[in-house]
Amino acid sequence: MKKTQSKATRGEGLYIVLVSVHGLIRGQDLELGRDADTGGQTKYVVELARALARHPEVGRVDLLTRRVEDNRISDDYAQPEEDLGHGARIIRLDCGPRRYLRKEKLWPYLDCFADNAIKHIRRVGLRPDVVHGHYADAGHVAVRVANLLGVPVVQTGHSLGRVKRERLLAKGATEQDLESRYSIGRRIEAEEEVLANAYMVIASTQQEVEEQYAQYDHYQPERMVVIPPGTDLKRFHPPKARSPRPPIYKTLARFLKKPDKPIVLALSRPDERKNIPTLIQAYAEHEALREMANLVIVAGNRDRIRDLDRGARDVLTEVLMRIDDHDLYGQVAYPKHHSPDDVPDLYRLVTRTRGVFVNPALTEPFGLTLIEASASGAPFVATDDGGPRDILAHCNNGVLVNALDSEAMAREIFAIISDPERWKRLSDNGLKGVRQHYSWEGHADKYVKRIKGLRREAGRIRRGQQRLSGKLAQADRALISDIDNTLLGDRGGLRTMLQRLKDEGRDVAFGIATGRRLDSAIQILREWGVPTPDLMITSVGAEIHYGPEMTEDLGWARHIDYRWEPDALRQALLELPGIQLQPEEDQRRHKISFFVDPAEAPGMKEIERLLHQKDLHANIIYSHDRFLDLLPVRASKGFAVRYFADKWGIPVERVLVAGDSGNDEDMLRGSTLGVVVGNHARELEKLYGFKRIYFADATHAGGIAEAFDHYQFFGRCGVPGEKSK
Incomplete structure (x- = not known):
């Protein structure tokens, strides 16, 4: 019998790539609340992937996340691929150490994740219609993947660094503490970057758009759309008449003197932002509420508090101390474990006992x-922020309060529980409102309509001219080096390196990546006796040329033309004090160069903010306190190296890149084989310890020759001790 191909295999329907890097993601039995990184976002992205895959106009959905091998967690997270059905898959990619890491520790490895994402998409053989990042770390990845492929970036923030910083500072945290615990500056920088590049930002609420995103320099309200998240109405529903008590009831009853009293439930990760201690304070200080109801705190799963990460350990320690301070034993349940199947039962217990669900988060x-909870029939009291505002507007089944006002929180909880008629009205309103406004099917419909609009806006960017014949078509690895102070600087080392390349590098493509313009690069290479490279990346990544004839890659020029408005950019900067154009010979089609007087000119952050206010986009490169270059947002040495490798079918893991200064960092990071020569600038020392970046003892080209041996570049070509793939 003849086999039939799925529409995804045939390339029919939309191909959507979702990226959610941190936490623990699998298709079944999500470990929600295990730690600060395994919360609502992990559930959201899995359900979104399934909902989109069921849509008739979607052919394939790949949810890219991090592969983890760690004996402390399930083997499920080490599996490279998991089928979610209907053309949706979880794809797990290597990213840094094999062990499980909290999200704040992942930043140094995200460029490797992006390279592996490109590798996966090439294997699939389809161009995505969109790359959709979830949270700041995935946004960093999505920008790199989408910009390289020439497809639209979509972003969902889930929570925002500027908002988190503001709320935690209000609670007494210091800037230094926020940096050490949350890498908040790096996170905000990534959020600004993805907002500058995104075709569309999906928010859950209008308040999120108007008040939270509005705090960012790259706030673009015209690119933001509100699509509320959905919920599984088959799983979350009110308790059935005469149904038996669920298994979790026995667990709660162990803590409670009178377990059948109305339940005030909080369900979240043990995260400082979730503000659980304030809820305990509210309950403890309202005598009538304590008499009428029990408090249930479900804050993740744990064995021992002392084994948790610092943030969760601090929150749970504070929870226990407040319970002890107010002698709430017998009135508060705080179970150590619950299963995913217990979650709907917990909501239904709230409804069954005529209780209230409370979300006291600082920001939501x-x-x-x-x-x-609303789908299960439970009224709520929640923070007056973000999502709760829109949910209340749609469902009219609760009350909003200031998250730091414990008296108001207790008062509103008690008012609902103590008024049976009001409780019933709120419960009924919630059931009706959720069915009308919060289904995944409706979410997917809105999403697909928007994505189709983006596809028309972005168009189909062709990847340039046909492959050239000759060495590039045959090469299975490449050496790409910066010129000044890397390739050049020591004539003896250069002769040694070039001779080895000639004797042993038959299948090696040789290229340079420099800030120099093409004619200047050719001239200095000739002066030093360097043969004409196979590849020339010049003007800091703004131009790519090939072979003896220096054939321009027109596909790259078209690719980086995205959002490039040189006349408007030139005019905007020349209006500023202390800035003037460099000579005409230093100007290129995709590079505008200026001289800067740092005593008069504004800072780079201020320039970036100004450009955004004018809806102008550029990659700003400032060097030596004097030179300022503006390039398209898709142009850089690192982007150009990866474009070249992708176009010519050379695995990026077999590309050796060499540099000496901070301008080379974006091509050194990631899955390339990197070498930092011995005469490097101090700004590259932060890359010490990266297993794919080798710090040579020898200077200049001698350091590159040293890397040939370190990586066995002409042989197995890889990191010492790393298994070949």
């Missing part, structure tokens, strides 16, 4: 738990 962009 989504509010998935509020939707789930």
Whole structure:
């Protein structure tokens, strides 16, 4: 019998790539609340992938996340691929150490993740219609993947660094503490970058758009769309008449003197932002509420608090101390474990006992738990922020309070529980509102309509001219080096390196990546006796040329033309004090060069903000306190190296890149084989310890020759001790 191909295999329907790097993601039995990184976002992206895959106009959905091999967690997270059905898959990619890491520790490895994402997409053989990042770390990845492929970037923030910083500072945290615990500056920088590049930002609420994203320099309200998250109405529903008590009831009853009293439930990760201690304070200080109801705190799963990460350990320690301070034993349940199947039962216990669900988070962009509770028939009290505002507007089944006002929180909880008629009205309103406004099917419909609009806006960017014949077509690895102070500087070392390349590098493509313009690069290479390279990346990545004839890659020129408005950029900067154009010979089609007087000119952050206010986009490169270059947002040495490797079918893991200064960092990071020569600038020392970056003892080209041996470049070509793939 003849086999039939799926529409995804045939390339029919939309191909959507979702990226969610951190936490633990699998198709079944999500470990929600295990730690600060395994919360509502992990559930959201899995359900979004399934909902999109079921849509008739979608052919394939790949959810890219991090592969983890760690004996402390399930082997599920080490599996490279997991089928979610209907053309949706979880694809797990290597990213840094094999062990599980909290998200703040992943930043140095995200460029490797992006390279592996490109590698996966090439294997699939389809161009994505969109690359959709979830959270700041995935946004960093999505920008690199989408810009290299020439497809639209979509972003969902889930929570925002500027908002988190503001709320935690209000609670007494210091800037230094926020940096050490949350890498908040790096996170905000990534959020600004993805907002500058995104075709569309999906928010859950209008408040998220108007008040939270508005705090960012690259706030573009015209590119933001509100699509509320959905919920599984088959799983979350009210308790059935005469149904038996669920298994979790026995667990709670162990803590409670009178377990059948109304339940005030909080369900979240043990994260400082979730503000659980304030809820305990509210309950403890309202005598009538304590008499009428029990408090249930479900804050993730744990064995021992002392084994948790610092943030969760601090929160749970504070929870226990407040319970002890107010002698709440017998009135508060705080179970150590619960299963995913217990979650709907917990909501239904709230409804069954005529209780209230409470979300006291300091900031709440989504509010998935509020939707789930509402679908189960439970009224809510929640923070007056973000998602809860829109949910209340749609469902009219609760009350919003200031998250730091414990008296108001207790008062509103008690008012609902103590008024049976009001409780019933709120419960009924929630059931009706969720069915009308919060289904995944409706979410997917809105999403697909928007994505189709982006596809028309972006167009189909062709990847340039046909492959050239000759060495580039035959090469299976490449050496790409910066010129000044890397390739050149020591004539003896250069002769040694070039001779080895000639004797042993028959299948090696040789290229340079420099800030010099093409004619200047050719001239200095001739002066030093360097043979004409196979590849020339010049003007800091703005131009690519090939072979003896220096054939321009027109596909790259078209690719980086995205959002490039040189006349407007030139005019905007020349209006500023202390800035003037460099000579005409230093100007290129995709590079505008200026001289800067640092005593008069504004800072780079201010220039970036100014350009955004004018809806102008550029990659700003400032060097030596004097030179300023503006390039397209898709142009850089690192982007150009990866474009070249992708176009010519050379695995990026077999590309040796060499540099000496901070201008080379973006091509050294990631899955390339990097070498930092011995005469390097101090700014590259932060890359010490990266297993794919070798710090040579020898200077200049001698350091490159040293890397030939370190990586066995002409042989197996890889990191010492790393298994070949």
